[in-house]
Amino acid sequence: MSKIDELTERAEKARDKKAAYGPDVPLERYTSRAPTHKKVQTLKMLPSNYQNESLSVGVDAAETERSGSFFQLDTSVVYSQATAQNLELLSITEALDKYDGLKEYWWKAVAVDADKYTAEAALDFSNGYFIRAKAGAKIIMPLQACMFLAQESLSQNVHNVIIAEEGSELHIISGCRTSSDVTQGIHIGVSEFYIKEGAKLSFTMIHNWGPEVAVRPRSGAFVEQDATFISNYVCMKPVRSLQMYPIIRCVGPRATALSYSLLYATDGSHMDVGARVIMDAEDCKSDVVSRAITNGGEIISRGNITGLHSDVKGHLECRGLILGDHGRMLAVPELDGAVPGVDMSHEAAVGKIAEEEINYLMTRGLDEDEATSAIVRGFLDVEIKGMPPALQEEMRRAVHTTERLGL
Numbered sequence: 001m002s003k004i005d006e007l008t009e010r011a012e013k014a015r016d017k018k019a020a021y022g023p024d025v026p027l028e029r030y031t032s033r034a035p036t037h038k039k040v041q042t043l044k045m046l047p048s049n050y051q052n053e054s055l056s057v058g059v060d061a062a063e064t065e066r067s068g069s070f071f072q073l074d075t076s077v078v079y080s081q082a083t084a085q086n087l088e089l090l091s092i093t094e095a096l097d098k099y100d101g102l103k104e105y106w107w108k109a110v111a112v113d114a115d116k117y118t119a120e121a122a123l124d125f126s127n128g129y130f131i132r133a134k135a136g137a138k139i140i141m142p143l144q145a146c147m148f149l150a151q152e153s154l155s156q157n158v159h160n161v162i163i164a165e166e167g168s169e170l171h172i173i174s175g176c177r178t179s180s181d182v183t184q185g186i187h188i189g190v191s192e193f194y195i196k197e198g199a200k201l202s203f204t205m206i207h208n209w210g211p212e213v214a215v216r217p218r219s220g221a222f223v224e225q226d227a228t229f230i231s232n233y234v235c236m237k238p239v240r241s242l243q244m245y246p247i248i249r250c251v252g253p254r255a256t257a258l259s260y261s262l263l264y265a266t267d268g269s270h271m272d273v274g275a276r277v278i279m280d281a282e283d284c285k286s287d288v289v290s291r292a293i294t295n296g297g298e299i300i301s302r303g304n305i306t307g308l309h310s311d312v313k314g315h316l317e318c319r320g321l322i323l324g325d326h327g328r329m330l331a332v333p334e335l336d337g338a339v340p341g342v343d344m345s346h347e348a349a350v351g352k353i354a355e356e357e358i359n360y361l362m363t364r365g366l367d368e369d370e371a372t373s374a375i376v377r378g379f380l381d382v383e384i385k386g387m388p389p390a391l392q393e394e395m396r397r398a399v400h401t402t403e404r405l406g407l
Contacts, residue, residue, distance in 0.1 A: 003103065007112050011122040014113035021302070022243030022272040025214045027116065030155035030186050032124050034074035043069055043079055050148060050179070057175030057206040059146040070145040074154055075126035086137035087170070088130070092159055095130030102130075105161050109192035109220030109249075117216040121157045121190045128158035128190075133170035133199070142171040142204075149178040149185045149213070160191040164199035164227075172201075177208035184212040184240075193221035195229045197252065202230035211238040211268060219244070225252030225281070233273065236264045243272040245302060250277065250284040250312075261290045262380050265297025265327070274302025274332070279312040286314040291380050293320070294327035303346070304334040310341030320350040321379060323372075 018024050040046060043061035046054075050073075051061040063069050068082035068089045082089035096102055112122045129145055149156055164170050178185060187209070195201045209215055223229045229248060248257040259275035277286040288303040305314035318331040331348040353375050361371035 004101070007107055007122060010113040011119040014119040015116055015123070017113070017115050017119065019115040019117065019216070019243060021245060021300070023241055023270060025186060025216070025241060027120060027155065027186070030153050032075070032126060032155045032157060034076070034126075034151045034154055037073045037076040037078050039078050043071060046071070046078075050150070053177055053180060053208075054146050054148065054175060057146070057177050057208050058173045058204070059144045059175040063144075065141050066144050067139050067141040068143040070129045070143075071148065072127055072129070072146065072158065073148050074151050074156065077127050077129075080129070082143070084137075084139045084141065086134040087139055087143070088132040088134070089143065090130045092128040092130050092161065095161065102161060105163065105192060105194060107192075109194065109222055110190050110218050114218060117188045118190060118218050120155070121159055121188050121218070125157045125159050128160045130161050131170070131172065132163045133165060133168035133201075135165040135167055135196075137165075137168045137170070139168070139170050142173045144173045144175065147174075147176040147187065147189065149182055149187065152182055152184065154185045155188065156185065157188045158190070160189065161194075162191065162201065162203070163194045164196060164201040166196045167198045168196070169200045170202075172203045174203060174205045175207070176205070178210040178213055182210055182213075184210070186214040186216065189217045191217065191219040193219070193229060195221065195223045195227040197225045198227060199224075200228045202232070204232040204234070206234045208237045209235075209239040209242070212240050214241040215239060215243070217244040217246070219246035221246065221248045221257070223248060223250045223252065223255040223257055226254045227252065228256040228258070230258045231260070231275065233261045235271070236262070238266045239269050239271070241270050245274050245276060248275065248277045248286075250279045250286065251281055253281045254283045255279075255281060256284070257286045259288045261292070261301070263290070263292040263299055263301070265292070265294045265299045267296030269297035271297065272300040272302070274300075274304070276304040276306070277314065278306045278308065279314060280308045282309050282311050284309065284312045287317075288315075289317045291319055292329060293323060293376060293379070294329050295323040296327045298328040300330045300332065302332045302334075304336065305344050305346075306336040306338070307342035307344055308338050310339050312342050312344075314344040316344075316346035318346075318348040319379075321376070322350065322352050
């Protein structure tokens with residue numbers, strides 16, 4: 001049996017396998033078929049409303065201070081262009097053809113039969129991207145990639161492969177959203193990350209989904225010796241159902257994994273978001289940090305750090321705020337030490353804004369709403385280790401949309 005046949009067989013068997021976490025989504029509600037969209041020569045040739053909506057998730061049609069851009073509209077890759085040297089950016093279908101099926105990477109960091117969503121992405125996938133920073137490349141300006149849903153009731157099933165070769169540095173903004181006139185759909189995104197020896201990769205997801213959209217990212221990463229992987233997730237807008245639990249494996253000595261999540265759940269939203277880091281080599285380090293706010297929605301904030309080798313260090317932090325008169329916040333921190341010598345810690349806290357903080361700011365001239373917004377922005381303003389200032393500013397800009405959330 002060929003490798004392709006084996007993967008297909010495993011996916012077929014998992015088609016009805018429910019995910020371990022989160023509400024089940026009936027995939028038969030959606031279609032994976034969409035009209036083919038024509039390629040554009042520049043992102044400025046996209047419809048103006050798509051340009052404006054994409055800007056809200058960090059994707060700039062002007063492409064200023066960007067090392068490359070990728071734009072997928074429904075199932076069609078309409079733009080893909082790298083401008084930095086030693087940076088390769090292709091649609092995943094082009095990469096599979098060019099590199100003989102990407103045998104070294106395809107379905108290695110994520111199990112094809114993990115659940116029915118990975119199975120769907122394997123059996124009926126609609127493109128995705130391939131990004132490779134070549135060995136030694138230092139690409140400081142971020143590459144931007146957008147997955148955009150413009151068709152009603154579409155199942156956008158994508159598979160992405162990202163490789164930071166030995167000694168390289170790469171930063172990516174992944175901005176995903178639905179068009180404002182789309183009421184429902186589902187996004188299934190498989191992303192595989194391979195951070196080679198001495199490389200550094202930061203991947204910042206800024207997402208803006210519709211109030212009736214379901215989202216099922218499925219991600220995995222391998223971090224090799226002396227390499228660093230930074231994963232950031234920002235979701236400040238309504239979404240019907242979001243469930244993601246990436247697994248990051250530190251497989252080389254002195255590998256570092258940092259995961260940060262910033263979440264805001266409105267009434268009717270269900271978010272089940274977390275990360276797991278497995279440290280399986282000496283002197284590995286990891287941080288898993290979550291800041292979550294519910295204003296009527298439900299948030300489950302998960303985190304797991306597993307130490308399989310001595311002399312590893314990890315810290316897990318889950319903090320949540322409950323605004324308004326209802327909403328639910330559940331923090332699930334887990335530490336799993338399997339050998340002597342591990343150094344792992346966690347802290348979790350869920351509460352409300354203290355009245356004295358609001359009163360203090362009101363004495364400084366703010367009204368109650370302005371004081372609440374200022375406290376929320378401060379709560380979400382997390383300084384991320386190793387992030388370039390420009391990319392940190394993109395995250396702050398996304399977080400500051402809370403000023404318009406009616407807090």
